Amino acid sequence: MIGIEGFLIPFLNLELIMYIAAGVFVGIYVGAIPGLSVTMAVSILISFTFSWDILPALAVMIGVFVGGVYGGSRSAILLNIPGAPAAVATAFDGFPLAKRGEAGIAMGISTTESVIGTFFGIAVLVVASPIVSSLALKVSPRDYVLLAIMGLLLVGSLSKGSMLKAMITAALGIIAGLVGMDPITGQPRLNFGFDGLLGGISFIVVMIGIFGLSEALMQLRHNVQPVKQNVDKVRPGWDVILKNLPLTIRCSLIGVVIGALPGTGGDIAALMAYDHAKRSVKNPSRPFGEGAIEGVIAPESANNAAIGGAFIPMMTLGIPGDAVTAVLIGGMVVHGLRPGPMLMKQQPEFFWTIVACLLISNIFLYIFGMTGIKLFSKIVEIPKAIITPIIIVLSIIGSYSISNSVTDIYWMIAFGILGYFFKTYDYPVAPMVLGLILSPIIDTNYRRAMALSHNNLGEFITGMFTNTISVVIILFIVVSLLSQSKYWEKIRSGFENKFK
Amino acid sequence: MSAKDKEMKQAAQSVQNPGELYFLLILFSVFALFFYEASKQNGLLQGELGGPGVIPQLMIGASLIMIVLLFLQFRKNHYKESYINDVIKTLFSKDLVAILGTVVLYALLLESLKFILTSSLFLFFSMALLDRKKFGHKLMISLATVAMIVLIFRYIFQVVLP
Numbered sequence: 232m233i234g235i236e237g238f239l240i241p242f243l244n245l246e247l248i249m250y251i252a253a254g255v256f257v258g259i260y261v262g263a264i265p266g267l268s269v270t271m272a273v274s275i276l277i278s279f280t281f282s283w284d285i286l287p288a289l290a291v292m293i294g295v296f297v298g299g300v301y302g303g304s305r306s307a308i309l310l311n312i313p314g315a316p317a318a319v320a321t322a323f324d325g326f327p328l329a330k331r332g333e334a335g336i337a338m339g340i341s342t343t344e345s346v347i348g349t350f351f352g353i354a355v356l357v358v359a360s361p362i363v364s365s366l367a368l369k370v371s372p373r374d375y376v377l378l379a380i381m382g383l384l385l386v387g388s389l390s391k392g393s394m395l396k397a398m399i400t401a402a403l404g405i406i407a408g409l410v411g412m413d414p415i416t417g418q419p420r421l422n423f424g425f426d427g428l429l430g431g432i433s434f435i436v437v438m439i440g441i442f443g444l445s446e447a448l449m450q451l452r453h454n455v456q457p458v459k460q461n462v463d464k465v466r467p468g469w470d471v472i473l474k475n476l477p478l479t480i481r482c483s484l485i486g487v488v489i490g491a492l493p494g495t496g497g498d499i500a501a502l503m504a505y506d507h508a509k510r511s512v513k514n515p516s517r518p519f520g521e522g523a524i525e526g527v528i529a530p531e532s533a534n535n536a537a538i539g540g541a542f543i544p545m546m547t548l549g550i551p552g553d554a555v556t557a558v559l560i561g562g563m564v565v566h567g568l569r570p571g572p573m574l575m576k577q578q579p580e581f582f583w584t585i586v587a588c589l590l591i592s593n594i595f596l597y598i599f600g601m602t603g604i605k606l607f608s609k610i611v612e613i614p615k616a617i618i619t620p621i622i623i624v625l626s627i628i629g630s631y632s633i634s635n636s637v638t639d640i641y642w643m644i645a646f647g648i649l650g651y652f653f654k655t656y657d658y659p660v661a662p663m664v665l666g667l668i669l670s671p672i673i674d675t676n677y678r679r680a681m682a683l684s685h686n687n688l689g690e691f692i693t694g695m696f697t698n699t700i701s702v703v704i705i706l707f708i709v710v711s712l713l714s715q716s717k718y719w720e721k722i723r724s725g726f727e728n729k730f731k
Numbered sequence: 732m733s734a735k736d737k738e739m740k741q742a743a744q745s746v747q748n749p750g751e752l753y754f755l756l757i758l759f760s761v762f763a764l765f766f767y768e769a770s771k772q773n774g775l776l777q778g779e780l781g782g783p784g785v786i787p788q789l790m791i792g793a794s795l796i797m798i799v800l801l802f803l804q805f806r807k808n809h810y811k812e813s814y815i816n817d818v819i820k821t822l823f824s825k826d827l828v829a830i831l832g833t834v835v836l837y838a839l840l841l842e843s844l845k846f847i848l849t850s851s852l853f854l855f856f857s858m859a860l861l862d863r864k865k866f867g868h869k870l871m872i873s874l875a876t877v878a879m880i881v882l883i884f885r886y887i888f889q890v891v892l893p
Contacts, residue, residue, distance in 0.1 A: 275889055393801070393804075395797050395800055395801045395804070396801065398793075398794075398797055399758070399794055399797050399798060399801070402790045402791070402793060402794040402797070403794065405786070405790050406765060406787060406790050406791060406794070409786065409787050409790075413772075413783040415783065416783055418772075418783060420769075420772055420783055420784075420787065421765060421768050421769060421787060422768075423764075423768055444834075447830075448827060448830070448831070451824070451826050451827050451830060451861070452822075452824055452827055614862065615861065616858050616861035616862035617858055617862075617869075617872060619830070619857070619861065620830075620853065620854050620857035620858055620861075621854065621876055623830075623834055623837075623853075623857070624850050624853065624854060624876070624880065625880075627837070627838065627841075627893065628880065628884060628890070628892060628893070631891075631892070631893045632890050632891065635891050637838070637841060637842055637893065640838045640841070640893070641838060644834060644835065644838060648831070652754055652822075655748060655822060656748050656750075656751050656754055657748070673786060674786045677785070677786060678781050678782075678783070678785070681780050681781035682781055686779075686780050686781045687780075688780055691780075
């Protein structure tokens with residue numbers, strides 16, 4: 232392993248360790264506040280650390296990345312308002328746990344699983360970078376469309392009630408994501424002639440409105456009282472960790488693979504992992520959506536494993552795995568380094584230094600994550616008359632901070648009211664967020680795939696069956712659809728009886 | 732899907748909430764407007780498979796069909812819509828309307844009165860509206876919250892406040 236001496240550099244430098252610790256601490260609290268994104272924090276740090284040496288600058292940014300992805304789960308569990316898109320799925324079972332007075336254990340599990348997921352991601356980064364990066368390069372626009380379709384199948388998993396209502400909100404999410412300027416032709420699309428809509432509707436603003444403001448309004452309507460939290464036991468026992476280890480590993484694998492695909496990240500990984508947990512766990516601790524710990528384990532291990540995955544194409548190919556690694560590449564270029572195959576060849580010790588920074592960040596993630604739980608759990612016990620207006624102010628700051636525009640605040644309020652109606656009439660809101668995430672992936676990749684197929688539908692479809700990756704994804708989609716049909720149980724029990 | 736999940740889905744489908752039909756009608760109108768807008772782009776309606784209008788037309792068209800199917804489901808379940816007064820009473824409690832009103836006012840006044848004053852006023856009046864006790868206490872909490880927000884966001888995180 233050439234350049235492995237770079238691995239020791241952060242461990243032997245107390246200053247670097249302190250920078251990493253500071254980054255993780257700040258990242259957790261940035262991630263916990265809806266509207267303050269890790270991408271934004273890392274972008275600000277690039278200008279902050281412009282005059283620094285490369286290693287301290289990288290150390291802080293990596294710390295913020297690792298802390299921020301985890302931090303989103305805090306507000307997701309305590310307030311049902313995901314601090315980051317990657318924590319959307321954590322709210323499904325994390326918030327019901329908080330409503331039962333078990334916010335402490337929910338956050339303890341989320342911290343532990345995030346740490347395990349990050350370790351898994353780092354391990355894959357070290358061991359399988361060349362294999363995963365060559366696979367990521369082979370994924371074509373058509374495969375992205377198929378992946379997006381696979382993602383849309385999650386709609387069924389994310390909805391407890393009417394499937395039709397879930398599909399309507401998912402479609403609305405996709406449509407909202409298409410408003411603005413068409414990225415391929417530069418033409419206005421779905422903007423009704425208003426120039427103000429040319430910039431599109433920010434996904435974060437919609438998320439804050441749909442989850443933040445609408446949740447505040449629903450709690451007012453139902454006069455929800457604060458729940459006393461049990462924080463005697465926050466650290467999950469070894470029996471819980473070991474019992475759920477197979478699920479953790481599978482979800483971490485999902486996280487790494489999805490994270491390694493350029494343009495996808497922890498948000499999609501977490502939702503897919505949650506869906507996988509729902510399908511594969513036969514006897515969850517509670518029904519999914521009512522406080523199953525497996526519903527926290529799956530997304531939290533996946534979204535943190537996606538961090539390691541996102542570094543794979545970044546380090547080996549110079550292609551960002553997600554928005555944060557895109558900014559990190561910019562940060563490295565500013566400091567005179569260009570990640571990619573040449574850096575891996577000429578300065579391999581850099582790769583190992585980044586691996587070490589990720590490892591140290593993970594250790595601090597556990598320390599800071601576990602120590603703040605008891606204090607954070609108290610947030611849920613604050614009377615609604617006090618906490619609800621504060622949540623609204625934070626939602627407004629979060630919406631404004633995206634592009635320093637008051638228009639985003641109005642959008643947030645509009646989607647908050649829409650979210651209130653959705654929740655009142657049992658339209659699940661999670662599919663809408665899924666639709667927003669998948670919208671650019673579906674649209675851009677479909678059109679690229681059609682262009683590559685010379686706008687010939689026959690060529691587009693037959694091309695799916697001549698490409699190995701496409702065939703594998705199609706198989707997953709078919710199995711996924713079959714597993715929701717009444718015939719699946721018959722087929723499965725038939726197999727089980729045959730092999731008993 | 733487990734038997735319990737199926738049961739929950741069926742139960743959800745048979746329950747209607749006051750105003751649901753009106754909401755469905757509003758949704759249909761919104762999607763119809765979007766469809767009209769999407770039809771201006773080159774897409775399926777124009778016979779183009781790779782145009783910018785393909786996905787919007789497909790998604791919006793599918794949504795309109797799904798809304799019609801949902802409406803037919805309501806009819807099958809013999810859903811009867813409530814009077815508009817009952818709908819408003821159910822959906823909008825006094826507290827909710829008051830808070831929504833203050834939120835909208837807050838957003839409108841932010842640019843003219845700036846963040847510190849508007850937020851302090853919003854926090855104090857909202858807290859007082861929701862719990863008409865200990866006004867002095869609530870004033871202290873409002874001012875302390877705004878001070879903390881300015882310290883953390885403006886000076887530590889370097890975020891531009893409204």
